[in-house]
Amino acid sequence: MALLSPKPEMEKVMEENVIQDPQILIPDPFAVKDCALIALATGKRSQNLRELSNNLREIPQASVYYHFWGGLLLPRFEEREYNNDFAAWARHALHDNTLAERLAVVDPSEHPDIEGLRHEVLDIVEQRLDEVGHVPWSKIDQQFEFLLSKMVVFDTKMRFNTPRELAGHVNQLPLGGFFYHFIDARRRPPEKVDDFSSWLAGFGGEYDALRGKLAAVDPYFTTLIQLRKRISDIFEDYFEGGEHGA
Amino acid sequence: MALEDYASVVGPEVIDHLRQLARPLKGMKVVHINSTKLGGGVAEILDTLIPLTNELQIDTTWEVVTGSADFYECTKSIHNGLQGSQAPISDRLWREYEKTNVDNAERLRGLLEPADIVFIHDPQPAALINHCPNRKGKWIWRCHIDLSHPSRPVWKYLRQHVARHDASIFSLAAFAPPLQHPMYLIPPSINPLNDKNRELTPEERNSVYGQFGIDPQRPLVSQISRFDRFKDPIGVIQAYKLAKKFTPGLQLALAGGGATDDPEGEIVLNEVRAAAEGDPDIHVILLPPDAHVSINAIQRASDIVLQKSTKEGFGLTVTEALWKGKPVIGGDTGGIRLQITNHHTGFLVSSPEGAALRIRYLLGDRQKRESIGEKGREYVRNNFLITRHLREYLTLIHGLINPERDRVEFN
Numbered sequence: 215m216a217l218l219s220p221k222p223e224m225e226k227v228m229e230e231n232v233i234q235d236p237q238i239l240i241p242d243p244f245a246v247k248d249c250a251l252i253a254l255a256t257g258k259r260s261q262n263l264r265e266l267s268n269n270l271r272e273i274p275q276a277s278v279y280y281h282f283w284g285g286l287l288l289p290r291f292e293e294r295e296y297n298n299d300f301a302a303w304a305r306h307a308l309h310d311n312t313l314a315e316r317l318a319v320v321d322p323s324e325h326p327d328i329e330g331l332r333h334e335v336l337d338i339v340e341q342r343l344d345e346v347g348h349v350p351w352s353k354i355d356q357q358f359e360f361l362l363s364k365m366v367v368f369d370t371k372m373r374f375n376t377p378r379e380l381a382g383h384v385n386q387l388p389l390g391g392f393f394y395h396f397i398d399a400r401r402r403p404p405e406k407v408d409d410f411s412s413w414l415a416g417f418g419g420e421y422d423a424l425r426g427k428l429a430a431v432d433p434y435f436t437t438l439i440q441l442r443k444r445i446s447d448i449f450e451d452y453f454e455g456g457e458h459g460a
Numbered sequence: 461m462a463l464e465d466y467a468s469v470v471g472p473e474v475i476d477h478l479r480q481l482a483r484p485l486k487g488m489k490v491v492h493i494n495s496t497k498l499g500g501g502v503a504e505i506l507d508t509l510i511p512l513t514n515e516l517q518i519d520t521t522w523e524v525v526t527g528s529a530d531f532y533e534c535t536k537s538i539h540n541g542l543q544g545s546q547a548p549i550s551d552r553l554w555r556e557y558e559k560t561n562v563d564n565a566e567r568l569r570g571l572l573e574p575a576d577i578v579f580i581h582d583p584q585p586a587a588l589i590n591h592c593p594n595r596k597g598k599w600i601w602r603c604h605i606d607l608s609h610p611s612r613p614v615w616k617y618l619r620q621h622v623a624r625h626d627a628s629i630f631s632l633a634a635f636a637p638p639l640q641h642p643m644y645l646i647p648p649s650i651n652p653l654n655d656k657n658r659e660l661t662p663e664e665r666n667s668v669y670g671q672f673g674i675d676p677q678r679p680l681v682s683q684i685s686r687f688d689r690f691k692d693p694i695g696v697i698q699a700y701k702l703a704k705k706f707t708p709g710l711q712l713a714l715a716g717g718g719a720t721d722d723p724e725g726e727i728v729l730n731e732v733r734a735a736a737e738g739d740p741d742i743h744v745i746l747l748p749p750d751a752h753v754s755i756n757a758i759q760r761a762s763d764i765v766l767q768k769s770t771k772e773g774f775g776l777t778v779t780e781a782l783w784k785g786k787p788v789i790g791g792d793t794g795g796i797r798l799q800i801t802n803h804h805t806g807f808l809v810s811s812p813e814g815a816a817l818r819i820r821y822l823l824g825d826r827q828k829r830e831s832i833g834e835k836g837r838e839y840v841r842n843n844f845l846i847t848r849h850l851r852e853y854l855t856l857i858h859g860l861i862n863p864e865r866d867r868v869e870f871n
Contacts, residue, residue: 245871248473248477250477250851250855252644252645252646252852252855252856252859253633253644253645254642254643254644254645255630255633255636255643255644255645256643257636257637257638257639257643259633276866289839289842289843291801291804291805291835291839354609355608355634357634359633359634359636361633361645364855364859364865364866364867364868365866365867365868366477366481366851366855366858366867366868366869366870367867367868367869367870368476368477368480368870369480369870369871370473388473
């Protein structure tokens with residue numbers, strides 16, 4: 215981890231790129247954040263698939279988001295069988311494997327906004343209701359509880375002045391921080407990209423190849439720990455191998 | 461214990477998070493109100509939470525409502541009703557409930573009305589809000605009870621008071637009824653450094669054997685709980701008797717204290733003593749409310765800890781046992797589900813037979829007991845310690861004073 219006066223490496227970057235205007239081409243140090251979610255009940259719950267469909271139309275976007283992404287920050291002893299709460303409920307409460315499988319392949323990162331995601335889930339649920347000809351029910355104590363969350367974002371005081379410095383520490387970032395920078399950033403306007411890519415873009419075109427590799431990562435079908443390792447490997451491979459190696 | 465003492469358990473970054481959250485709230489006046497200073501999980505949490513919040517320079521006080529025997533009889537019936545008991549509550553008892561809240565509001569008004577934040581814990585003080593018309597701050601109703609299937613008349617009555625609060629807190633989503641204000645989900649927590657959960661000296665650990673007549677050479681299962689029907693102590697004795705057929709040396713410790721707001725405890729205790737009669741290996745132990753070291757020692761002396769509740773708000777005794785590295789066999793209900801994952805931290809069961817089966821399984825496999833114990837301790841470290849609880853209370857305060865924002869960010 216570096217502190218706030220990293221001039222030698224910055225100068226090296228500038229020299230390599232024949233940079234004349236530091237105001238444009240030297241971004242601020244990368245400030246590592248940590249985050250935690252606090253869950254809220256919406257008061258809406260569903261005991262059958264029709265109720266799920268009806269509630270899905272009305273719940274806030276934050277609730278749709280929570281049920282796709284919030285699970286990444288929840289403690290688990292094993293990998294999630296299903297990557298979103300709707301699929302898990304279909305399997306474990308409704309015992310409908312077909313519906314669970316269809317819901318499980320919904321990839322939220324394919325949707326530029328939450329409304330698109332909401333409608334894909336709704337389409338799958340409605341199609342299933344048409345197919346089965348009856349309304350599947352859960353037990354009373356296995357109802358789907360619609361939640362949402364508020365986020366608290368902390369400053370870790372960790373700062374990295376260059377991508378090379380950051381590369382050596384990605385795998386040690388707090389999991390909450392990794393979630394904030396790589397997952398949550400994708401819904402933050404105006405850019406809606408992960409914070410690493412956004413920061414790298416500030417160095418001009420120097421790190422476009424690295425940004426391309428980050429953009430190719432599917433952030434959804436894995437655990438947060440595995441995802442952090444994968445991003446760490448991409449950073450390290452970029453700097454340790456090839457033309458950017460020491 | 462100071463905040464920095466917790467850094468050795470949870471890491472310094474967690475303490476730094478608390479300081480970041482507290483800085484903008486410095487000087488704020490916060491009041492917690494419940495119905496007992498001794499006995500029960502709520503009192504234990506507040507015992508830790510209040511000094512830590514004060515250390516963060518948030519001016520925090522804790523007061524209790526006091527009432528007659530009729531008041532406690534009424535609030536115990538409310539408690540049972542909210543957990544599903546259908547026994548009606550007489551008009552006389554409801555009047556006593558209202559009168560006690562009026563009297564306590566009179567006594568506490570000077571503290572409550574100017575406070576910035578007031579936490580009202582459980583049903584006992586829930587009507588205070590009606591009698592503080594000039595309240596300045598935000599009032600939060602904190603429910604520690606399993607409210608998933610309440611007696612409708614009881615909830616209908618209480619709801620009129622709860623709905624007037626600015627927010628409520630539940631331990632699980634399933635407990636949250638439809639209310640128009642924000643409903644936060646915050647599980648309770650334990651203090652890893654207090655007498656109930658700290659590491660014990662060898663002398664303290666061994667004291668339990670002589671004090672309660674437990675044989676250290678033979679296996680021990682225990683349940684630590686108030687003597688309350690929802691904790692199913694009779695079911696625990698049945699499970700023990702079934703398991704003892706296969707492990708003749710097995711011992712059972714059923715230990716618990718009474719809470720000052722629980723008039724039913726003695727009746728249940730007598731039922732338990734009757735069920736245990738004639739078996740010298742069943743140790744029914746009535747503990748005073750401050751017997752924290754004894755509870756700690758019994759849990760540590762146990763090979764397996766049970767919490768065979770049929771209803772449970774959260775089950776902090778499960779948390780305590782997991783923190784001590786013990787596998788826990790718990791009733792498949794309420795907050796116990798949040799803490800026990802089959803084969804990872806223990807087993808969820810629905811009957812005395814199920815509990816007996818898992819006792820037999822675990823007693824036969826020391827390695828399994830140890831690996832479950834390790835996982836359980838880490839699970840508690842990451843999720844159910846007082847520092848996480850405090851972080852979420854502070855986050856909630858930020859959320860209430862900035863309701864339009866979906867995040868709190870510190871730079």
